[in-house]
Amino acid sequence: MNSELSSQQVKDIGEQGLLERLQRFCPPEIIGDDAAVLETALGQSLVVTTDVLVDGVHFSNLTTSPEDAGWRAAAANLSDLAAMGASPLGITVGLGLPSELRVSWVERLYQGMTECLQKYNTPIVGGDVVRSPVTTLAITAFGQVNPSQIIRRSAAVIGNAIVVTGVHGASHAGLELLLHPELEQNLKDAERTALILAHQRPQPRFDVLPILWKILTPNSQLSIAGMDSSDGLADAIIQICRASGVGAVLERRQISVPKTFNHWLPPEQALKYALYGGEDFELVLCLPQELASALVQHLGEGAAIVGSITPGSTVLLHDEQKKFPDQVLNLSQGFQHFGQ
Amino acid sequence: MNSELSSQQVKDIGEQGLLERLQRFCPPEIIGDDAAVLETALGQSLVVTTDVLVDGVHFSNLTTSPEDAGWRAAAANLSDLAAMGASPLGITVGLGLPSELRVSWVERLYQGMTECLQKYNTPIVGGDVVRSPVTTLAITAFGQVNPSQIIRRSAAVIGNAIVVTGVHGASHAGLELLLHPELEQNLKDAERTALILAHQRPQPRFDVLPILWKILTPNSQLSIAGMDSSDGLADAIIQICRASGVGAVLERRQISVPKTFNHWLPPEQALKYALYGGEDFELVLCLPQELASALVQHLGEGAAIVGSITPGSTVLLHDEQKKFPDQVLNLSQGFQHFGQ
Structure with a gap:
């Protein structure tokens, strides 16, 4: 030009x-x-x-x-x-x-x-x-x-497993690296680039849908609950629970973050990025346990069952190893964490 | 409250x-x-x-x-x-x-x-x-x-009559009255209110469509050309002619304006309001002469055949009574008239 x-x-x-x-x-x-x-x-x-x-x-x-x-x-x-x-x-x-x-x-x-x-x-x-x-x-x-394949926030039922289609926190980490280049000193070039790309070039997960429909075929009358994690993983789960009139328990150690986080961020900060960072654009889906396992297996790395739908209306963050007490998640925490 | x-x-x-x-x-x-x-x-x-x-x-x-x-x-x-x-x-x-x-x-x-x-x-x-x-x-x-009833700008053919579904210039007159209240001295209250309402509460002409389809039934394969007059009547006709690769002749005295204009505005100014004022949201339709006559008759007051589609690419403003010379219309005139 x-x-x-x-x-x-x-x-x-x-x-x-x-x-x-x-x-x-x-x-x-x-x-x-x-x-x-x-x-x-x-x-x-x-x-x-x-x-x-x-x-x-x-x-x-x-x-x-x-x-x-x-x-x-x-x-x-x-x-x-x-x-x-x-x-x-x-x-x-x-x-x-x-x-x-x-x-x-x-x-x-x-x-x-x-x-x-x-x-x-x-x-x-x-x-x-x-x-x-x-x-x-x-x-x-x-x-x-x-019409039989519409995914709605309101369709979660007690006992459903909660699936994430990939890692969370990468987009927020990429943004932090762009705003504060001094944070990158413990990262390899490729790791830094991957996190920044996750922020700059997020991928909508249309690829998940054909896999999901394939797994569901024998149960095609089944309604799947879900939304994307554009406003953070915690927000997505809270919104699904609100819309469905249910609660949830999340397993702290099941929440998948980018591998890089393990040597770069303290575990508590990695978890905050994952729960509240936002803009990862993964799908958060609620479906029966067996189907959830099959979906996670087909999706591969990063996909995980992070918890399950429970009675009540509380969204609990739980630690299997009991190092941390149970913690109730709510939407205002995201804003507190990042001062928005 | x-x-x-x-x-x-x-x-x-x-x-x-x-x-x-x-x-x-x-x-x-x-x-x-x-x-x-x-x-x-x-x-x-x-x-x-x-x-x-x-x-x-x-x-x-x-x-x-x-x-x-x-x-x-x-x-x-x-x-x-x-x-x-x-x-x-x-x-x-x-x-x-x-x-x-x-x-x-x-x-x-x-x-x-x-x-x-x-x-x-x-x-x-x-x-x-x-x-x-x-x-x-x-x-x-x-x-x-x-799909057989889509109205496109590109479908006008030589010989079509050009129909307007109502008067033009009312919305611009209403705006002028709001901006310059001194202009209203020759208007009755009801006249002023009607013009201002034309500006504040324009009506999309969905009512025209069932009438149009009824008239067309025996010729249902016919494509009708048209657009709305949101950017002025002149703009609509010029856009249709460009998209269809044709020209048009408009009859100066056929362009319908609100009756109020007759005792309120000099004829030349009334015509400018109608051609370039914009936001009347009438439909401008091109169809065979007989069907056009039937449509105008069914639509009633304000609807009119204002001209016809011609070979070439020029949009001419013509005066049957030859008081005014032919004038070529183009889009920049609208901007000149209102200093936009």
Whole structure:
């Protein structure tokens, strides 16, 4: 890109000009009308989710390149679809932009978004670009799901095992490394890179779904409870318990964290990252013990049964080895831990 | 509402607390999961559109109450669905809010949105509330359409009549009256109120669709071209011509304006309001002459054939009485007229 082009600002080409530049990221047969038209498969239900991200609140040039901001925004919305058991159909992107913003910043944002979306065959099917004093990104994602395979927060039942589809805490660790480079002294380059990538390029877990349906086939009437761990593992389990009117016991030593944590963080801090760090975008699923074991085995490293659903409404953190007393988890702890 | 409640700010209850307060505007069976699940009817295509509105750019406390801002935002998105021939399924609402904003302002915004939505049986099925230095409203609307009834901008053919479903210019006149109350001296109260209401409470024209399908039944293979006139009548016709690779001739005296304009505005200014004012949210449809005549007759007052589709790519404003020379319309004129 020559320097004249890369220094171009939104005001130089206007919102309309920018929209035209962004059209190359969208399928030409879908855009260009008052609205986009999409086909859903026969017998599928429509699934819709939306997120708003604001510069300085949800992303920052300090820790996030525009490509990564785009990737993360797309991944977060796709993860909500995966957490419903749905496959993606498309997203719309609404942008509020200061007129001094560089056009190249917006193009890099779209580059990151489409890199993530292409991995899951998801088109950008529409959008809006408007003037705003602060860069704002509003994404709505829609997908489709077989009505018998909808994963709901409210479907957990007593006795269910709680499965996590991967390790927790990696994204928060990556963010800490970006904010405080001095923390990396006990890490190998590859370990540092892996944690930072977990923060910058999280992966929605659509890959879990076909494995889950395969395991469930003989019990296809079964409702699976679950959500994603975008706001932390503790939040996910508390939200599922609230919605299902049940409690849970988590086994402290079953909560899987990145291996790196073992020689890098004190165990208590590793646990806090895992429970409250957020943005790991794993799935937290509640299902009968046998099926849970089969799922964990198929998913491989990082996947684990971390606890079970109990009567009552309390979410307990338990230590089999009784070194730590039982601890009741609640949502405000996450905010305390990270001063949010 | 007591004064303690009405002075409550977003920071007093937090984004999560506000989301809980706003849930009463949403159907409880749909919200509360990672995403909303909706049913589409068999054989229908999904239609999606999105808009971002920013305080001080798209709405202002000077001319717009929060209820009206909410109504207008909902109406604009629904109108995009109507312009595709679709019926609405639901909307999502993403809000960026300064922490000092009053909670009552947000509730009044939702009140206005739901007043409009209820008229068209459309639920708010999801949303997001985040902190932002500037009040921002991102709406995504989705609907469904019979694939044979999709109205596209690109389907206009030479010889088609161009139909408007109602008068143009009323919304802009209403805005002018709000900004410059001195303009109302030649207007009766009822006339003033009607114009202001046209601005504050525009109506998406879903009512046109069943009439259109009824007229088309014997020719159901016919593709109808069209869009809404949200950015002005001139813009709509120019966009349709561009997308269809055709031109158009508009008859100056056929362009229907509110009757009030006749004794209130000089004819040239009335025409400018109609062509470039915008936000009337009428439908602009291109169809064979006979069907166009039947449609106008069924729609009644305000509906009119305003011109026809021609070869070439020029959009001409023509005067049958030859008092005015032919004039070529283009998009930049709208901006010139209103100094945007």
